[in-house]
Amino acid sequence: MRSPLPVRNGVNATRLRLPEEGPWETALEYILDRFDHVDPEGIGERFDRGEVVALGGEALTRSTPLGVHTFVWYYRELPVEERLPVELTVLHRDEHLLVVDKPHFLPTTPGGRYVAESALVRLRVQLDLPDLIPMHRLDRMTAGILMFSVDPDTRGAYQLLFENRRITKEYRAVAPVRPELHLDTEPLEVRSRIVKSRTYLLAQEVEGPPNTHTTVSLLEQRGEHGLYRLQPHTGKTHQLRLHMASLGLGIMNDPFYPVLLAQAPDDYAVPLQLLAHSIAFTDPLDGSARRFESGLTLTGFPAAG
Missing domain, CATH: 3.30.2350.10 (Pseudouridine synthase)
Incomplete structure (x- = not known):
């Protein structure tokens, strides 16, 4: 599957498979439960900015029900890395x-x-x-x-x-x-x-x-x-x-x-x-x-x- 999100800062968007059913009403609830160590409001803001999308490029919202999409893509928040002292x-x-x-x-x-x-x-x-x-x-x-x-x-x-x-x-x-x-x-x-x-x-x-x-x-x-x-x-x-x-x-x-x-x-x-x-x-x-x-x-x- 080709990512619906373009490469950003040289890094591909990350793909996540959602369950078809479970105790979560929305896709956001599942993601918050799975990534419970990540700032929940920060995850919600990514939905608000349209940065969580499905295979066809459709942006998910905070209220998108679980089961509507199987795969979603999003950009990871990357830590600042110290540049290695070597060159290509x-x-x-x-x-x-x-x-x-x-x-x-x-x-x-x-x-x-x-x-x-x-x-x-x-x-x-x-x-x-x-x-x-x-x-x-x-x-x-x-x-x-x-x-x-x-x-x-x-x-x-x-x-x-x-x-x-x-x-x-x-x-x-x-x-x-x-x-x-x-x-x-x-x-x-x-x-x-x-x-x-x-x-x-x-x-x-x-x-x-x-x-x-x-x-x-x-x-x-x-x-x-x-x-x-x-x-x-x-x-x-x-x-x-x-x-x-x-x-x-x-x-x-x-x-x-x-x-x-x-x-x-x-x-x-x-x-x-x-x-x-x-x-x-x-x-x-x-x-x-x-x-x-x-x-x-x-x-x-x-x-x-």
Whole structure:
């Protein structure tokens, strides 16, 4: 369902499903009961301003009976966020695609305490692109290539590339070196079954048929650390970080794997040494070969390729 309310300040309106029946006479009564921790008069004023609307764009009033509408949309009251001291770099922009270098510490999309301070909202506001949608995601702690769809009419063609795994991605990571793995001469194919619960912070490898696949190779070594090429053939949450840790090659500055560290404020001087280095595909609109490469480097290997 397309929201009847436009994007405001880079943020989509929130959708709420109303019950068909219950002890509430009006939609407002239900919403007040559900959000009993929110200022009730403030909610009522949103109805008065016509900011709570149904699928067809009809504004609800304080007296709209429950059961008239199944879905309603409204704008959340967003807290003021402190700007993160990191910046996005636009690498490519055309009428269909926007490609950027996402810095460490900036989330891809709104979530939790980061709404305005997400790549999506920043770019929508800065570039005046309210229809912008990410084609894929990077962890907040991962930097590098991030691709967005600009035009809703051509979005589906690019989404199919990701759904059908017709996208080639490469990452770079800094991690310890284990000479016995011989990753400098022979890439290692890592396959395992990874599960991630919504209620648990970490992803886990479990018994069962593999649902993840990563190719790991060592590009360069300096002392005890190396620069690795990681080629994910699947896209599970934390796949690269977990696969590296399972090889005894925990990525430098990773607070999750192989050991979960105590939560601490972000230290911008020690980012996770994982970079989405490049993305390549055949453009579904004109058949041209496309490849975008990050201009960022990893501080753990600053002079590396």
